[in-house]
Amino acid sequence: MKYENPLIPEGINTSKTHALKTFLILVAGLLAILIISAWLLGAGGGYLASKIPYSQEKRLAQAYSEEAAPRTEILDYLQTLADKVSAAMQLAPEMKITVHYVAEDVENAFATIGGNIFLYKGLLEKLPNENALAMLIGHEIGHVRHRDPIVSIGQNAAISTGMMLLLGSTDTGILGSTGLLTQMQFSRDMESRSDETGLIAVEQLYGHVSGVLDLYRVLDSISEASPLDPPQFFSTHPISETRINELSELIVEMGWKEKAAVTPFPKQFSTWLSDS
Amino acid sequence: MSFQILLFLLLLVLGYFIGSYLEKKHYRSIIKREAELNKLPAVASKILPAGAASFEQRLVLGNVTISVDYFKRFIATLHNFFGGSVTSYETLLDRARREALLRMKSEAKKLNAGLVMNVKYETASIYKGSGSGVGSVEVLAYGTAMIPKQAAV
Numbered sequence: 001m002k003y004e005n006p007l008i009p010e011g012i013n014t015s016k017t018h019a020l021k022t023f024l025i026l027v028a029g030l031l032a033i034l035i036i037s038a039w040l041l042g043a044g045g046g047y048l049a050s051k052i053p054y055s056q057e058k059r060l061a062q063a064y065s066e067e068a069a070p071r072t073e074i075l076d077y078l079q080t081l082a083d084k085v086s087a088a089m090q091l092a093p094e095m096k097i098t099v100h101y102v103a104e105d106v107e108n109a110f111a112t113i114g115g116n117i118f119l120y121k122g123l124l125e126k127l128p129n130e131n132a133l134a135m136l137i138g139h140e141i142g143h144v145r146h147r148d149p150i151v152s153i154g155q156n157a158a159i160s161t162g163m164m165l166l167l168g169s170t171d172t173g174i175l176g177s178t179g180l181l182t183q184m185q186f187s188r189d190m191e192s193r194s195d196e197t198g199l200i201a202v203e204q205l206y207g208h209v210s211g212v213l214d215l216y217r218v219l220d221s222i223s224e225a226s227p228l229d230p231p232q233f234f235s236t237h238p239i240s241e242t243r244i245n246e247l248s249e250l251i252v253e254m255g256w257k258e259k260a261a262v263t264p265f266p267k268q269f270s271t272w273l274s275d276s
Numbered sequence: 277m278s279f280q281i282l283l284f285l286l287l288l289v290l291g292y293f294i295g296s297y298l299e300k301k302h303y304r305s306i307i308k309r310e311a312e313l314n315k316l317p318a319v320a321s322k323i324l325p326a327g328a329a330s331f332e333q334r335l336v337l338g339n340v341t342i343s344v345d346y347f348k349r350f351i352a353t354l355h356n357f358f359g360g361s362v363t364s365y366e367t368l369l370d371r372a373r374r375e376a377l378l379r380m381k382s383e384a385k386k387l388n389a390g391l392v393m394n395v396k397y398e399t400a401s402i403y404k405g406s407g408s409g410v411g412s413v414e415v416l417a418y419g420t421a422m423i424p425k426q427a428a429v
Contacts, residue, residue, distance in 0.1 A: 003317040003325075003391050010307070013370045015363040019292070019351065022363055026354035 034166070041162040042155040049154020050147050054094055057150045061114020074272035075101045078119060078137070081130070085138045088204035089145065089197065097141055103276040107222045111140035113149040125273055126218045130263040131202065131211030138198025139215075145197060148190045156185070192246060199247055203256050211262035213247065216240045287346045295345030299367060306374050313381045318392040318419060325391075331422040336392060338380030341402060342372045343412040352411070368413060373397060376417035384421040395419035 078099045086097050097115045105122040112118070117140045127133050143149060186194075203209050220240040251258060344352070348364040355362045376397070384392045395417060402412040 003319050005314055005317045005319075007311070007314060014366040015361065017363060019296070019347070019364060023347070023351055023354075026351065026358060029358060030354060 034163075037162060037166065038159050041158040045158025046151040046155040048158075049150045052150055052154070054092075054147075057147075058094075058114045060150075060153075061112070061116060072101070072272070072276065073268065074276055075099065077266060077269070077272070081134060082117065082137050082141065084205055085134055085198075085201050086141055089138070089141060089201035091141065091145055095144060097144065099137075101276070109136055109140060111143040111149055113153065115144045117141065117144070121273055121276060123218075123222075125270075126222065127265075128214050128218070128262075129211045130265055131206060131209075132215040132218065133265075134202050134205060135198055135212040135215045138201045139194045140198075141201070142194030142197030143186065143190065146190065146193055148186050148194065151190075152185055192243070195243055195247060196250060199250060203254075206260075206263065208257035208260035209251050210258055210260040213244055214262075216244045216247075288350060289347075291346030291348070291350075295347055298345075299371070302371055302375070306371065306378065309378050309382075310374065313378060313385065316381055316385055316389065316392070318377060318381055318384075318395045320395050322394040322420075324393075328422070330425050331390075332425055334387060334389075334421045334423060336380050336384045336387070336389070336419055336421045338376045338378065338383060338417045339414070340372055340375040340379060341412055341414045342368055342375070344368050349411050369399075369415075372399075372413050372415040373417070376415040380417040380419060384419075387421055387423050389421035389423045391422040392419040393422060 078101055082097045082099045086095070091097070095115050097117060100116060100118045102118055102120045104120055106120040107122040107126065108118075108120045109123050110118050117137065119136070123136070124133070127136070199209065199212060202212055217240075223240070344365065348368065351364040352362050355364070377395070380395070381392065396419065398416040398418070400414040400416075402414055
């Protein structure tokens with residue numbers, strides 16, 4: 001009997017698709033799934049979080065009440081102004097605003113859960129008048145009123161939990177990793193809405209909107225001064241120019257007075273800032 | 277975090293380039309040796325041919341362990357998620373089978389065998405179950421070498 005082995009043609013047992021092509025298709029598919037599921041989780045988590053009663057939100061925010069700062073003149077002034085702005089906004093009585101003053105040279109301000117608002121010395125120093133400050137506070141109170149902080153936490157918690165299940169990460173600090181203790185991430189829609197709410201409150205409070213847009217000019221100059229490292233306030237905020245335009249349109253539409261004497265800061269304001 | 281991503285991308289790129297270079301090199305060597313050893317047939321039949329009494333029979337083995345590169349393993353992980361044929365492992369197994377057979381044949385050739393009968397393959401996956409560990413495959417080819425008695429070493 002005669003035995004022989006034929007020469008087997010090459011490539012009959014391997015697929016001819018290039019490995020990189022397979023790689024690209026699979027990675028694109030994976031990314032699409034991740035992005036879509038993150039979006040769905042974020043939307044769902046945000047929706048559910050907006051249904052959390054405010055009393056529960058306050059319970060979550062108890063960490064802030066423990067670190068109650070000593071009552072200083074600057075804090076008193078800021079708190080009084082915030083109370084006036086919230087009164088002008090007709091904020092629900094259980095949404096008590098608590099102002100926290102941070103004596104750091106960071107040009108930042110943010111609102112977080114439980115009606116806590118953080119104002120940094122660095123930003124306050126740059127503001128030209130009380131109206132701009134009232135607008136800043138009004139903007140942050142607007143976030144509180146729209147429940148943006150808790151929605152943001154809900155979104156992040158849902159996304160990080162979902163990704164944890166999907167990708168098997170061992171990071172279990174859900175609340176810790178979602179910015180409960182750091183700055184919230186708000187969407188541009190949330191920012192625009194808070195701008196509007198804040199502006200309406202300031203107009204109510206002073207009877208005019210003079211000096212309000214100074215806030216955005218200050219923010220603009222801050223981001224221009226450090227183009228590579230924009231202040232945190234800008235990370236998700238709409239570009240100041242767009243915001244100024246949006247607000248100007250609203251001012252014209254409502255027929256609000258733009259030209260009026262701005263309210264200056266109290267005489268000791270700069271001393272309070274430099275002393276703290 | 278960014279360091280881990282960079283390391284991952286670096287390993288992926290290195291795995292791709294080094295892996296494909298080594299694979300091409302291996303295939304060249306396989307094709308060359310297959311042509312050389314083609315004169316020595318290896319068959320799966322276990323029925324002895326006529327005149328088998330004049331042959332001495334001896335077991336010949338060829339064993340190889342080949343590992344998969346980082347890039348291919350990553351693609352396989354993605355296939356794990358999406359399903360479909362794990363194309364990135366096809367060349368790995370193809371190379372391993374052919375290399376094992378070649379090693380068995382070259383052992384048979386050293387013994388001056390004229391034919392290898394009853395050829396079989398055994399495969400084993402090394403590091404099985406270790407998840408993200410190195411994925412290697414072992415292939416053992418074995419058969420019965422038929423060595424003409426007067427030529428037996």
